[in-house]
Amino acid sequence: MSQFVPADYQPKLPLDRLILTDPPSEERIEMDVLFVGGGPAGLAGAIELAKLVRADNEQDGSLGTVSIGVLEKAGALGEHSLSGAVVNPRALRELFPGLSDADFPFTTAVTKESVYLLSDRSATRVPTPPSMKNHGNYIASICEIVRWLGEKAEGLGVDIFPGFPAEALLTEGDRVLGVRTVATGRDRDGSELSNFMPQADVTAKVTALAEGTRGLLSQAYCEWQNLTGENPQIFALGVKELWELSRPLDQVIHTMGWPLPKNAFGGSFFYPLEPTVGALGLVVGLDAPGRSLDVHELLQALKTHRVFREYLEGGELIEWGAKTIPEGGFYALPPRRSGDGVVMLGDSVGFVDVPSLKGIHYAMQSGIFAARAIFSALKVDDTSGSTLGAYDRMVDASFIKDDLYRTRNVRLAYKDGFYKGSVKAGLMTITGGRMFGNRIDMHRDADVPRDVGEKTDLIPDGKLTVSKVDAVFKSANATRDNIPPHLIAAADVPAEVAEFYTHVCPAGVYEVADDGLRINAPNCVDCKATDVVGPRWMPREGGSGPAYKRM
Amino acid sequence: MKIAVCVKRTPDTETRIKIASDGKSIDEAGVKFVLNPYDEYAVEEALKLKEAAGSGEVVVVSVGAASAQETIRNALAMGADRGVLLKTDAVSLDPLPTAKLLAGELKSGEYDLIFFGKLAIDDYSHAVGAMVAELLGMPAVSSVSDLTVDGSVGTAEREIEGGVEVVEFPLPAAVTAEKGLNEPRYPALRGIMMAKKKPLDVKDVTLPEGGLELVALTLPPQRQEGRIVGEGPDAVPALIDALRNEAKVL
Numbered sequence: 001m002s003q004f005v006p007a008d009y010q011p012k013l014p015l016d017r018l019i020l021t022d023p024p025s026e027e028r029i030e031m032d033v034l035f036v037g038g039g040p041a042g043l044a045g046a047i048e049l050a051k052l053v054r055a056d057n058e059q060d061g062s063l064g065t066v067s068i069g070v071l072e073k074a075g076a077l078g079e080h081s082l083s084g085a086v087v088n089p090r091a092l093r094e095l096f097p098g099l100s101d102a103d104f105p106f107t108t109a110v111t112k113e114s115v116y117l118l119s120d121r122s123a124t125r126v127p128t129p130p131s132m133k134n135h136g137n138y139i140a141s142i143c144e145i146v147r148w149l150g151e152k153a154e155g156l157g158v159d160i161f162p163g164f165p166a167e168a169l170l171t172e173g174d175r176v177l178g179v180r181t182v183a184t185g186r187d188r189d190g191s192e193l194s195n196f197m198p199q200a201d202v203t204a205k206v207t208a209l210a211e212g213t214r215g216l217l218s219q220a221y222c223e224w225q226n227l228t229g230e231n232p233q234i235f236a237l238g239v240k241e242l243w244e245l246s247r248p249l250d251q252v253i254h255t256m257g258w259p260l261p262k263n264a265f266g267g268s269f270f271y272p273l274e275p276t277v278g279a280l281g282l283v284v285g286l287d288a289p290g291r292s293l294d295v296h297e298l299l300q301a302l303k304t305h306r307v308f309r310e311y312l313e314g315g316e317l318i319e320w321g322a323k324t325i326p327e328g329g330f331y332a333l334p335p336r337r338s339g340d341g342v343v344m345l346g347d348s349v350g351f352v353d354v355p356s357l358k359g360i361h362y363a364m365q366s367g368i369f370a371a372r373a374i375f376s377a378l379k380v381d382d383t384s385g386s387t388l389g390a391y392d393r394m395v396d397a398s399f400i401k402d403d404l405y406r407t408r409n410v411r412l413a414y415k416d417g418f419y420k421g422s423v424k425a426g427l428m429t430i431t432g433g434r435m436f437g438n439r440i441d442m443h444r445d446a447d448v449p450r451d452v453g454e455k456t457d458l459i460p461d462g463k464l465t466v467s468k469v470d471a472v473f474k475s476a477n478a479t480r481d482n483i484p485p486h487l488i489a490a491a492d493v494p495a496e497v498a499e500f501y502t503h504v505c506p507a508g509v510y511e512v513a514d515d516g517l518r519i520n521a522p523n524c525v526d527c528k529a530t531d532v533v534g535p536r537w538m539p540r541e542g543g544s545g546p547a548y549k550r551m
Numbered sequence: 552m553k554i555a556v557c558v559k560r561t562p563d564t565e566t567r568i569k570i571a572s573d574g575k576s577i578d579e580a581g582v583k584f585v586l587n588p589y590d591e592y593a594v595e596e597a598l599k600l601k602e603a604a605g606s607g608e609v610v611v612v613s614v615g616a617a618s619a620q621e622t623i624r625n626a627l628a629m630g631a632d633r634g635v636l637l638k639t640d641a642v643s644l645d646p647l648p649t650a651k652l653l654a655g656e657l658k659s660g661e662y663d664l665i666f667f668g669k670l671a672i673d674d675y676s677h678a679v680g681a682m683v684a685e686l687l688g689m690p691a692v693s694s695v696s697d698l699t700v701d702g703s704v705g706t707a708e709r710e711i712e713g714g715v716e717v718v719e720f721p722l723p724a725a726v727t728a729e730k731g732l733n734e735p736r737y738p739a740l741r742g743i744m745m746a747k748k749k750p751l752d753v754k755d756v757t758l759p760e761g762g763l764e765l766v767a768l769t770l771p772p773q774r775q776e777g778r779i780v781g782e783g784p785d786a787v788p789a790l791i792d793a794l795r796n797e798a799k800v801l
């Protein structure tokens with residue numbers, strides 16, 4: 001088999017497991033507002049809501065106490081958070097009007113930046129495209145931002161529950177009533193271990209889905225409610241490493257070109273988190289047609305280029321991790337991000353601007369808007385979709401929509417490869433999106449046929465370049481070995497397709513064995529890459545997966 | 552049954568430790584803190600005994616900074632009834648001052664059992680449990696991997712080099728928990744919510760003088776890169792040479 005379409009081997013989203021219609025358990029925990037996901041979106045939402053409630057209580061108190069909870073699947077806040085990150089501070093400023101930029105958990109301001117076009121031997125500096133300019137932005141670790149937001153939220157009385165993934169939506173009619181959490185302490189075969197703890201039902205007047213990229217419950221909600229954008233959502237995979245550098249880095253670097261094949265869309269970033277701590281990553285679209293395209297291996301190759309090597313050699317790899325990014329932009333947004341008893345925020349609906357590789361401030365801003373809509377809905381005691389629709393209207397009238405609209409076709413232009421795409425994207429940027437302004441039709445990543453392609457032949461040296469096994473160790477993934485499998489693959493996957501999964505997954509979860517596909521589920525770092533083009537990801541016991549510290 | 556569990560807030564084992572500029576303490580920036588893993592076994596055992604007895608109280612006591620309240624809340628979320636923080640910002644690597652503070656707090660509590668982890672993973676002193684027992688004049692049973700209590704008599708298995716020692720002791724007693732004593736439970740969502748409302752008494756204390764002085768902390772030496780000296784029988788001479796002249800172990 002030379003060519004195949006990944007979608008042909010992808011199991012369907014198990015909606016019967018994800019959208020529950022039985023009444024919630026009698027032992028349910030009741031809250032007023034529940035955020036699912038403790039990332040920038042969920043935490044910003046919880047903070048804004050807690051502030052509005054506090055102000056209301058101080059004025060006339062008509063609302064009374066409002067219980068606000070945040071469920072997070074990571075064992076501690078920030079441990080599943082991974083980003084670049086160069087951060088636009090505007091949403092933090094709006095959330096904390098009394099604080100100044102110096103109070104925020106940023107490490108440094110961006111003062112210098114370069115963009116290079118790489119070939120295997122050379123690096124040509126190109127002018128920084130306007131959409132990639134970062135003057136006025138700050139470098140930060142999203143783990144630190146999330147922990148900091150978590151402290152602020154708890155200070156305002158928000159209850160944060162790390163280690164509690166939500167696995168299904170509780171529903172009645174079209175209304176979302178809350179979520180069910182994952183049970184813990186099951187053996188590989190599903191039987192209960194001595195420390196078994198059953199799932200819990202948590203109900204709320206409003207459930208805010210802030211699960212981040214490829215959010216499972218958000219996907220389920222959209223499919224259940226038939227919410228599809230004009231284009232399907234598409235994704236890229238980012239693999240990132242944090243390095244103790246051998247010499248200081250004084251600027252933000254982005255590169256394009258080598259080692260990516262010409263039919264792949266992507267680029268690298270290299271940011272000084274501290275002068276001698278570098279955040280280095282490679283982001284590549286999951287629609288590249290080569291079936292051996294392997295982002296982890298490409299990142300290893302990239303590090304051997306002199307642009308990076310001179311900083312890394314003699315340094316030390318501190319952390320490694322991976323995560324997908326929604327790249328569909330404006331045309332992939334679901335037609336509404338609110339419904340009866342529910343709103344969806346941040347990456348889980350795709351508020352990301354691809355050319356500038358930014359999502360943190362959009363995620364936070366969407367959380368702030370959602371909080372305002374939820375607050376108004378609670379005030380009038382009506383949390384129906386039409387009242388919560390105020391959230392959509394706020395987003396549509398804001399910079400979130402303006403920014404995404406301006407770059408609506410940039411990523412899509414690259415579907416025919418890098419060079420044609422660059423020319424088109426360049427013209428679009430210059431003309432503020434007017435040229436090639438009509439919507440470019442986009443494929444789903446899983447529908448793009450995969451063919452034999454270039455392979456990266458690099459044998460890791462264990463220092464500058466690392467294998468997937470060593471890499472996963474650096475994600476501090478300490479998932480127990482006997483955890484039940486959480487990845488659903490098709491029953492009979494041909495060898496070529498299995499091999500494709502081994503390349504898509506950066507964490508070495510998939511192996512081709514004599515008897516077919518072998519899945520080493522504990523390796524999984526929840527990046528969601530194969531969920532996009534292959535086996536489905538389901539939530540597993542809380543605290544499983546990576547434990548990122550400064551990604 | 553009235554049971555006390557003494558717990559400590561320690562850096563997570565997965566944490567990358569950096570020594571602070573004074574050379575005598577660790578740089579806490581970015582360090583994740585947890586309930587000392589051996590103390591989790593202690594808490595679990597206390598909860599199981601109370602559940603088996605059908606009534607009683609489990610009190611969690613810690614010596615530490617204000618941040619240790621979070622650690623106590625973890626134990627309350629597992630099911631303990633109330634907490635006491637003996638609050639001091641002074642950090643002591645000397646076990647005796649800590650033991651004196653704990654003994655002072657526990658002496659009038661009429662506890663049947665006082666649990667500890669067998670050691671704290673940060674200072675590895677293995678000493679606080681035994682010291683508290685001595686200060687309170689009760690038997691100390693350390694490194695316990697199995698425990699049964701029948702009325703006022705306890706029977707414990709202790710893991711010793713190459714075997715198991717079984718000891719019997721009268722209550723009240725101090726017991727330090729070894730790994731394997733039980734499988735600590737996960738806190739339930741409801742347990743965490745309830746933990747926020749359970750009483751946690753914070754008492755300001757002054758750490759008594761100790762007899763030890765911390766001179767310096769150093770990180771363990773970097774592990775040397777492995778090297779393959781050859782393959783098969785031909786490699787034996789090279790291996791012997793390396794062991795004799797480089798590693799100096801022969």
Ligand SMILES: Cc1cc2nc3c(=O)[nH]c(=O)nc-3n(C[C@H](O)[C@H](O)[C@H](O)COP(=O)(O)OP(=O)(O)OC[C@H]3O[C@@H](n4cnc5c(N)ncnc54)[C@H](O)[C@@H]3O)c2cc1C
Pocket residue numbers: 036037038039040041042071072073074078080081082083084085086087088142164165166167210211212213215216217238239240281283322323324325345346347348351352357358359360361363539
């Ligand atoms: C490699 C890379 C580089 C990037 N660089 C930048 C950059 O430089 N600047 C920038 O602004 N943006 C950048 N982004 C994008 C940015 O990180 C995201 O847009 C942002 O994190 C989105 O925030 P969020 O809160 O929506 O989602 P997340 O940050 O993904 O948070 C979602 C949270 O929900 C939790 N969760 C998910 N499902 C469940 C569940 N079922 N139950 C409980 N919890 C759940 C997750 O564990 C996670 O903690 C980058 C992204 C990547 C991957």
